[in-house]
Amino acid sequence: MTDHLITISEPTLRRLPLYYQFLLRKKQNGDTSVSCPQIAQDLELTSIQVRKDLQSAGAVGRPRVGYVIDEVLVTLSELLGYSNTKDALLVGAGNLGIALLDYEGFEEHGLNIVAGFDVDEEKLGKVFQGKRIYDLSDFKRIASRLNIKIAIITTPASSAKEVCDIMIDSGIKAIWNFAPIHLSTPDDVIVENVNLTASLAVLSNRLERSID
Amino acid sequence: MTDHLITISEPTLRRLPLYYQFLLRKKQNGDTSVSCPQIAQDLELTSIQVRKDLQSAGAVGRPRVGYVIDEVLVTLSELLGYSNTKDALLVGAGNLGIALLDYEGFEEHGLNIVAGFDVDEEKLGKVFQGKRIYDLSDFKRIASRLNIKIAIITTPASSAKEVCDIMIDSGIKAIWNFAPIHLSTPDDVIVENVNLTASLAVLSNRLERSID
DNA sequence: TAGATTGTTAATCGATTAACAATC
DNA sequence: TAGATTGTTAATCGATTAACAATC
Structure with a gap:
């Protein structure tokens, strides 16, 4: 659990479940990767804010491509306690x-x-x-x-x-x-x-x- | 409704119902006035924050004495929509x-x-x-x-x-x-x-x- | 390569906290 | 009067937004 040493601000923490839920929908849609501008558009946020949030959650993306949906889902579910009922x-x-x-x-x-x-x-x-x-x-x-x-x-x-x-x-x-x-x-x-x-x-x- | 022209910040707005509820308890207790430090102590906030919040709600107090509970209750109930179901x-x-x-x-x-x-x-x-x-x-x-x-x-x-x-x-x-x-x-x-x-x-x- | 998007550093904005004079 | 508390102006802090270089 040493990767939990990052403290995530409360505003960010409250947005993460929305990202998670959007990524799940994308995945069900057959997508494998997603970019900040895409997430931002769906949730009516700025892409800068999404980028910062994902960063502080510890997700790593690739320029031009975005983030691998499955990777981010795992990162977020750990962080949000979804994987440890x-x-x-x-x-x-x-x-x-x-x-x-x-x-x-x-x-x-x-x-x-x-x-x-x-x-x-x-x-x-x-x-x-x-x-x-x-x-x-x-x-x-x-x-x-x-x-x-x-x-x-x-x-x-x-x-x-x-x-x-x-x-x-x-x-x-x-x-x-x-x-x-x-x-x-x-x-x-x-x-x-x-x-x-x-x-x-x-x-x-x-x-x-x-x-x- | 011209007194609604004051915009209240969302963090403040979310604290006001707690003040309202505390004032109701005080009133039922027989009290007629209350000070910021008292409210702050019960809700574990700083008295400065309570003072600012009440101020932006439009409440007016008297130095040394505090605020008249009934007055603040009316002000808050208007602001929070309690008096207009x-x-x-x-x-x-x-x-x-x-x-x-x-x-x-x-x-x-x-x-x-x-x-x-x-x-x-x-x-x-x-x-x-x-x-x-x-x-x-x-x-x-x-x-x-x-x-x-x-x-x-x-x-x-x-x-x-x-x-x-x-x-x-x-x-x-x-x-x-x-x-x-x-x-x-x-x-x-x-x-x-x-x-x-x-x-x-x-x-x-x-x-x-x-x-x- | 060109260009979109990430990562990162700096600037802005707003809320909280501090300071202090006014006053009952 | 003395002192606690309000009203108000200034300082701090943290979150959001902007800017831009790095990179795939």
């Missing part, structure tokens, strides 16, 4: 939580949700896509036994902080947080937020401004 | 789409999803939280009749582009896109992406690096 636990079996449990697509992106947790007795024992809902009080025991490092929070904001504390106490090292609230964690526990209210705010504000 | 249509009644349809919480953030669409006959006619699933071919008719400007894409990436085209053709001006693919639209149609694969990529990569 990890188990995760999810807390909060509401609509969103169950949607994520039910969704099979995360596995090809390196994430395998193995079980859900909730405090609502009505939900306990239910099974979605082979994944059972357990009582939150079982979280630590199961996380330790399965040696799980990734957890997902899909609870309401009001309970997210205490759920986060349970996760930290259970040895979780990465939290994918869907609750619209800031979570405070030790340095060795990372948090990635999916804040739908923030995204919606951007949409509303921009729409308002474009109409004015 | 708009109708929206959703296309793609899979797990995620139904989770969003089912969720009642968006209304207090200014979004009211009134119906869903799909091409899968099995889903047509089903009703979630009073919201019916219609055939995609009815989209344009319904969007025009209800004069709807906002639409949500929760289809697989493979069909997102054609769905996007239908939306543009139907007079939609803002698209909340959950499909992990770039959508190309005219200047007067804005797109806000929620790309879970990108978010997951950041999580995986950071976890990998923190373990090394």
